[in-house]
Amino acid sequence: MEQAPAGLAPSPEPFGMFRDVEKRFALGDGSHLKAIEKLSLTLEKGQLISLLGPSGCGKTTFLRIVAGLERASSGEVRIEGKSVSEPHPDFAFVFQQPNLMPWRTVLENILFPLEIRREKTPQGVARARELVELVGLAGFEDRYPSELSGGMQQRVALCRALVHDAKLLLMDEPFGALDELKRMEMHDLLLSIRARTGVTVLFVTHSISEAIYLSDTVAVFSRRPATIRDLIQIALPYPRQSEQRYGAEFTRYEHEASRLLGIVR
Numbered sequence: 406m407e408q409a410p411a412g413l414a415p416s417p418e419p420f421g422m423f424r425d426v427e428k429r430f431a432l433g434d435g436s437h438l439k440a441i442e443k444l445s446l447t448l449e450k451g452q453l454i455s456l457l458g459p460s461g462c463g464k465t466t467f468l469r470i471v472a473g474l475e476r477a478s479s480g481e482v483r484i485e486g487k488s489v490s491e492p493h494p495d496f497a498f499v500f501q502q503p504n505l506m507p508w509r510t511v512l513e514n515i516l517f518p519l520e521i522r523r524e525k526t527p528q529g530v531a532r533a534r535e536l537v538e539l540v541g542l543a544g545f546e547d548r549y550p551s552e553l554s555g556g557m558q559q560r561v562a563l564c565r566a567l568v569h570d571a572k573l574l575l576m577d578e579p580f581g582a583l584d585e586l587k588r589m590e591m592h593d594l595l596l597s598i599r600a601r602t603g604v605t606v607l608f609v610t611h612s613i614s615e616a617i618y619l620s621d622t623v624a625v626f627s628r629r630p631a632t633i634r635d636l637i638q639i640a641l642p643y644p645r646q647s648e649q650r651y652g653a654e655f656t657r658y659e660h661e662a663s664r665l666l667g668i669v670r
């Protein structure tokens with residue numbers, strides 16, 4: 406690490422630091438596919454960054470690398486100053502499908518991460534119940550996933566991700582399978598949970614409006630091989646309100662993102 410000039414404390418490394426990340430996949434015919442090229446991004450603690458880009462550009466691959474589920478071919482991937490090489494117990498995931506265990510009740514699904522960590526303490530159970538309350542599922546603790554709507558199942562998945570007090574929440578198009586109304590409800594729910602817990606979030610989406618509504622920063626990806634075209638800082642105040650979606654400032658951000666994506670000039 407570089408030495409700070411005398412009298413100045415070295416500035417601490419950001420929570421997440423990704424520098425010149427590249428990813429090449431070896432294909433069956435002996436050729437390679439370059440999914441990510443020289444991608445650099447920093448993530449501050451408590452920040453919510455959306456990764457916005459066209460389908461197939463490499464967003465999921467990047468998220469999987471940050472998660473430690475995939476290794477970068479080159480570049481640096483660091484969380485809290487440490488290189489990521491495998492999934493970390495402080496990371497949590499929410500995918501497009503809730504992937505609940507059908508034979509477990511709502512509460513049992515949420516408690517699962519605590520069970521595998523052997524942390525199913527009375528405090529852990531209390532936190533699970535508190536999360537159930539927070540996402541509006543009180544009274545459904547003993548129901549099975551098949552008895553819930555898709556939106557309710559996704560809320561259970563969110564509780565399961567947060568029950569062990571994750572530091573980093575990695576979300577891959579988590580609301581993509583929901584209808585517009587449910588998706589908007591989930592946006593407000595995610596933002597209220599984030600305001601309460603201070604969790605840092607990386608959120609993959611190809612919805613421009615979703616990215617703007619949720620994020621303090623939108624990282625607009627290029628087409629494959631993915632790199633970041635630009636960062637859009639969203640200055641809309643929190644707590645976000647649905648009315649903001651129809652304001653002139655929101656439209657300006659939508660236009661800027663569309664321009665960076667090459668949809669409009």
Ligand SMILES: Nc1ncnc2c1ncn2[C@@H]1O[C@H](COP(=O)(O)OP(=O)(O)OP(=O)(O)O)[C@@H](O)[C@H]1O
Pocket residue numbers: 430431432438440458459460461462463464465466467611629
């Ligand atoms: N394991 C793999 N082996 C070979 N190629 C892969 C592998 N995983 C992903 N790819 C390729 O890498 C590219 C990026 O895929 P990725 O899933 O990251 O895109 P994405 O931006 O998340 O797309 P979408 O929004 O459609 O989910 C694609 O061309 C995909 O075919």
